[in-house]
Amino acid sequence: MTSVADPSMTHHRAANAAAKPVATTRDIRLDFFRGLAMFIILAAHTPRNFFTSWIPARWGFSDATEIFVFCSGMASAIAFGRTFDRAGWTLGASRVGYRVWQVYWAHICMFFVIATMLAAIDMIGGFDKSYINGLNLQKFFADPGPQLLGLFTLTYVPNYFDILPMYMVILVMMPVIMALSRVGLWAVAAAMGLTWLMAQEVILESVGLGHLHLAFPAEPWSGREWFFNPFGWQLIFFTGFAFMRGWLPKPPVNKLLLGVAAALVIANIPLSNIGVREFGFDWARDWRIANNSLFNKSDFGILRYVHFLALAYLCWAAAGEGGNRLRVVGNGIISYVWGVLLKMILKVGQQSLAVFVFSMVFARFSGFVMDQIGRNTWNITLANFVGFGALIVVAYTVAWFKSHPWRVAK
Template sequence: MPVLTKTPSDLVVIENAAPRVKRERDPRLDFFRGVGMLIILIAHIPDDAWALWIPARFGFSDATETFVFQSGMASAIAFGSTFDRAGPIALLACVVQRIWQIYWAHIAVFVVIASLMVVAGNTPYGNSYVDSLNLVPFMRDPGNLLVGLLTLRYVPNYFDILPMYMVMLALMPIMIFASRLHIVVPLLLMALLWIGAQIGYPMLSAEPWSDRPWFFDPFGWQLIFYTGFFLMRGSLPAPVYDRRVMALAVAIVIVTVPFAWVQFQEVYPFFKHAAESILFLTDKTKFGALRFIHFMALCYVAVHLVGEKGSLLRGPFVRVLTVVGQQSLAAFITGMVVAQAIGIVLDRTGRTLATEAAANLFGFGILVATAYCVRWFRSSPWKS
């Protein structure tokens, strides 16, 4: 429709304004992110029996791959569109702002959980909660290690995902600028960084007194982050449904089970020895090649099971998990804290089928409540 404006003389047409078409968000992205948040919570609760049945127990990849891959896809929507719309300066500003937010979220999570461990004291078995997360060195020398914490030279294992995420985000302007030259260029950079991680270079130190690296090497894990990123950008073609590819993906998922399922390996030691012989291909720190292959096969199966463009994703349960997925960073941070609190409570009450079910369901409820609360605040209803 023409847009009219009044002038002293008359009404004149100044331009033809076409409405901006908002890109439809793929429902599969947020739904599976929400599922991933629940799985990550279960995995983080200490000694949780439910963790024996999460996907990580039956394959090489786990919810970490889901989180990182889909974070890459979400970043393509948020940051890629910023670059397309407003250019490189806006992209750099947007990335810096996000890294700044995640940095302080990382510091806050550490302070809250470390405080929780101190207040909790000892387990009923006499062990220190502080020691359970290897925080004793920090308590002994908080002055020096506080500097290490702020400069990311001190990254205890439980607190390593967000630092990895920050480094991967910092690589984004390079990857986007490289993609403007040719799509092969960022793919080559991704491959070179991943190969460097496999041979131990560059390596980021996790503590000042040793050579222990970050548990999640960002230069290895960027491979799956930017695979999701460029798939969502359309630079990489999304694989369409093909019965042969589906059969291959299902076969990969099934074949890997004996090499990952510990209970199965206890009965058949051959698979345990075989799994040990391929550890360099399933290494979680460096993101081994078989983790990538397994996750992409699992992803292909899951994406096509929910129908074209997620057409089968309906109902209240899906809607709730979608909201959790949309607020995944808030859900993830909350889950890290809640998981430790739940572990402490279970130590006091005892781990039975009933208490663990109640604890896990309570944790799910906290994540859902957090997601809805954050969504409400981000909508700024007070401005209406």
Template sequence: MSTASDVPAAPRARDPRLDFFRGMGMCIILIAHIPWNPWTNWIPARFGFSDAADMFVFCSGMASAIAFGRVFAQHGWLIGTFRILHRLWQVYWVHICAFVTVLTLAIALDQMLDVDHYVREELKLQPVLDDPRTYLVNLLTLRFVPNYFDILPMYLVVLAMTPVAMALARVSPALAGAVSVALWLGAQAGVLELTADATTGRPWFFNPFAWQLLFFTGFAFARGWLPAPPRDRRLALAAGGLVAIGIPLGCQNEFQCYAGFGAAPALGEAHEALGALIAKTNLGPLRYLHFLATAYLAFLAVGEGGRRLAGRVPDVLRMIGKQTLAVFLTGLVIAQGLGALLDVVGRSPLSALLVNLAGQAILLIAALIVTAVKSPPWRKPPVPDRRASSPAGARPPRGSPTTQAAAPG
């Protein structure tokens, strides 16, 4: 049994909204990853229950539905599964290379600045250097997932669930949704989780059995398993109310947020009281609803088809969003270097401004380079050689533009 969404469709133009919000997410994630970055106090995570990680996973689900769902529909389940395996292979080695690169950079920073800080304190990777045989084996088998490198492993596990979701959806999209909800409930109950450090028993910071719900929510919207939400004033008011409630409760306490709200003890206590409802590790239900409310307001704000996304800044964000994996990897690496730069020059408003803007510029440069690499000159149609089409030995008449251009002086 197949569904209407499984019928092969003609290629469609890229949705500017998807690239725009993926690019925005990449920029925010870079800011959040720079150690002790003053700008971190003003990212959306400080004023709500969800953050850029939620945006990244939701948009990844939509992008996967567009990129891989079409393969399943046009070439069948087996070929679609092989396509997913190919992507898993790519992302796995990106994860490994990112870890080795960032660890090497941290070691180099410690040596250059003559400190014992970046490996041990910032990244907390000293155990890897103390016992490399154990930790490197665990790294390659995903039994060691450091906190700074935890998004891509979660994405690997969730993406590996896609063939199962597509098989279930051939019976009924509702069945695929029910299984997704069941996995999420298992994570909430503490039944389903993975170990991020086999030596200590620490669980994954992003529980993939919980976060797959957000991924497949985006996937379902893009595949047409869920209809686009209506543009309804009452729904907008409800979403706005939930987002407004999250603003004063987004910061946990004065040590984790300096934007103002976190300094109020009563608000910090209220935040802590919400507990599992807004938990990040298991994607608490209130966190999930807060993201959907935020996404709905953004959906309304950009207009139908993203018609309001015009101008220089949206264009730049869309360019960044088109190359999410490469840009995310770039941000993961340069964030530590930018943090070290702030350690050296200080964290004044001016230095923070310049360092953060430099980081965003590097993300754009990375996106431009990857775009160029993906469309090399040899893939473009050849320029016709007019001389080859002219009769042999034929010369243009004297005084013609060609002879004039070739004449000396």
């Protein structure tokens, strides 16, 4: 008979607790904020778009990429975590591998669609610039053989095409994290922290360990690395994953935490792009230059993490438990319009991969069109709203195909 104090039994219970799922359904807040991120990402990738003056990246260190990656971690905890719990580690890892396979081909197809579109525009000719060169793809077209090999092996990753490769690598880490969770949550935290630390090039160089910097090469002819270093960005992904798995407790909503989070967000404004450019804070410009490693986007500097968590907490609290404050209340015209908008935003968030790929293509096409017709307030506003509408159409179309309507058609 096993004693209550048996350490092996205590360890077994701890491992089971770490593996036990908490969330089994999607939270409305997850799809809502991921949907918003998709609209922001479209605006951010549209060249010379004044809408970008109002996206999170202009007012603080973090931006829509953090929203997308964090929410993807939460969604993965629901979608893949249950498979690990129900079917075991091997089948869970296999399902993750299948998702990586899907994302890989989405990345390849997105590259060829955009590259072909830009090549067609340049072939038409008569424009005042090369659109191929605009995305630094001239070497691909000048010598496609080696670059094709690099494209398919992810050793050639142009900057515009770097989010999905980062996402794939993080997904590959998930089976490792799930295995470590059975050892203990301390092992998960240690792995996340150490991996993030090994991605911080400036920190490593400061202690003479720069050669240990974890990163992937982005092109064979230079020392450039992937713009989004997955070893740094996994920290925000697995933070979202841990919250949804119940490894991290839900933070309480109280005045103290709300005050601290609000103070952190407000304190970011003078140090942001808006603070430097619009408010003329020269001291902030000097500070940013001297402390770039603290908010470096490529390696995911720690201040990006702090700013995002503060902003996410405020949004999470504002949305209410289960997103109750997002739901429609009342029968007036405002409630009706908000109800329609909410459904569309949620649908975009639910189909984020397809929407993201489409948005990257549409952003380049939209930029080309505005180059030809000119940029003014009305043209740019129209282009943004046409793009937003297109994302919604894509989301509903993909959802329709995923429902397999032909299976029930009579």
